[in-house]
Amino acid sequence: MSGDSTVTERQLPGWRPLRGHSISFVYSFHMRIGNLEIESPVRLAPMAGLTNAPFRLLAQECGSALNTSEEIDAVGLLRQTDRTEQIAGFHPDEKPLAMQLLGNDAEMLSEAAEILQERGADIIDINMGCPMPKITKNGKGSALMRDVEATAKILRRIRQSCQVPLTIKIRGGWDKHHLNAVEVAQMAVSEGVDAITVHPRTRSQRFAGRAPWEIIGDVVEAVDVPVTGNGDVTSYGMAEQMMAETGCVSVMIGRGALGQPWVFNREYESWDADRQRSYREATIARHVELILKFFPDVPFGLLQVKRHLSYYTRGMATARDCRRTLFTECDTPEEAWSTFRRFWEAA
Template sequence: MLTIGDVQIDDPVILAPMAGVCNPPFRKIAKRLGAGMVCAEMVSDKGLVHGSLKSQQMLTILEDEHPVSLQLVGYDKESMVQAAKMLGETNADLIDINMGCPVLKIYKNGSGAALARDPQYAAEIVKAVVERVNKPVTVKFRKGWDDDNVNAVEVAKAVEQAGAQAVTVHGRTARQLYSGQADWSIIRRVKEAVSIPVIGNGDVTSPQTAKRLLEETGCDGVMIGRGALGNPWVFREVSHFLATGRELAEPGAQERIAVAIEHLHHLVDYKGEVIGVREMRKHAAWYIKGLPGAAEMRNIVNEQTTLEGMEDALRGFLKQVQEVAV
């Protein structure tokens, strides 16, 4: 069990906040398939403060998602506090501050990974937010800006002092984006430097890598991002392996397609048919990856514009895979 403030997370295997992915439909599936906590995609402080309907919709949380964390991204202290107060009025369990996003359009104005380049100012934002909300505040950041500017330990100490009740550390620098290998040793160094819970992130794609991360770093929880794309079963697999030392059988084609169709329906219910089906295209490609004929199927998936068409395509693909297996 992992405790952050007054929030208890029964299983410290957590869905990472991924932009364009971690909306309620995907979070709901991840939770059902074993995630101990789910994190929403980052929402802009400016978007919330200026009344953006899209930003406001990103605060939606379904009943069966808890515990769930909403993540805020920005750089201006005043607007971050205003936006954080809006998050505080939702039914989220925690509020996370993004200091790790390495994408140009985010960091060019001082947000995301750029915010962590100035630990003192980052801590000022955390302190201001903590003082104005009644939910635990956490911070997610990276190893550093680049290999010549590794400051994760300094950032962790600063935000802990400012009142953050947990931190998540991604073992890559901002300049690495998602390339190369995550450096788990920085997670261990952060864990040794602070007394609040530390969650490790980066290159966890299986039960074995999750266990190794915990053992090598001593961290309190594991956050899984890209390893869950098209593979939400990874949460139950990791949880089971950590608890028993035994591996679960990987899902077969039938279960993979069944969950893909479930995901499709959730997306259409949440976003409407036009947008839901369009967003499902990338998820469908992830769900079928590695199955016979997946490359050709991706082209078919990308042509679908209706729920019925997408569901028929997925069911037809399953039949094709089953016939090949026979």
């Protein structure tokens, strides 16, 4: 599945979705990853189960300039499992598109990279940061940071089969005794990697504590390829602060974009409350429309609608009630949509 823009549109009553909208980049920003020009410094981070095609396209429409797929297991891709095919799905309008691979076998990863390039990936990204035990116990994700020599061989093999830019996403290290982001970044650049994203927490920290941005600055100083910083950014202003403090040229926002994809619109914060509210409503309507267009099957599409509408309740006094009603009483996307709007308008 690579997205089908011909799917019949499901009409939902209420707010008019924000369509045909795109941000004009009024400021000058240039970042090149290999031969690709990236237009905005702030972009959506990959988040498994959440940043699928509809959310990525929405973030792009709000101003995120580079889409990154969720982690795609190389073995699953080679076996063409239904689950992996769904995860690897993208919309043809997602441009440029980085597709992220998860694995630890050089041959499989390079074969998987070739498949993704053929399908239209503009960048191949290797996940070297996933901290989940079920992933690291198989030597994948952040476990790749533990054996720098073995990982160098893996990157060398992928580089040989990859015509598009190759990037990696790393953590600060395995744990506080093994903070080797700089060593891993330098090794990766010497193997031909074109850009690096750093989420500076260690694998053992998972998401706890503050993200130590200093490590991003250390990587920036150590390599001569573009470095993207990541970790705890929840507004455009904070992204600019991260760039100023660390010297990174771009920022990825993950959890801070859930329920507020307008974070990618640099002008949003300068608008008055009425304009912000109508932009938020049009953006949420567009999100639901894109989910139903891309995932017309009710069980999965409905779950996605409920999950994302739940994030949009952030900050509402009745958020808990709204989420409970969404998950216990709504059997169709239309019910979920009208429930959400009822709570939103009463808030």
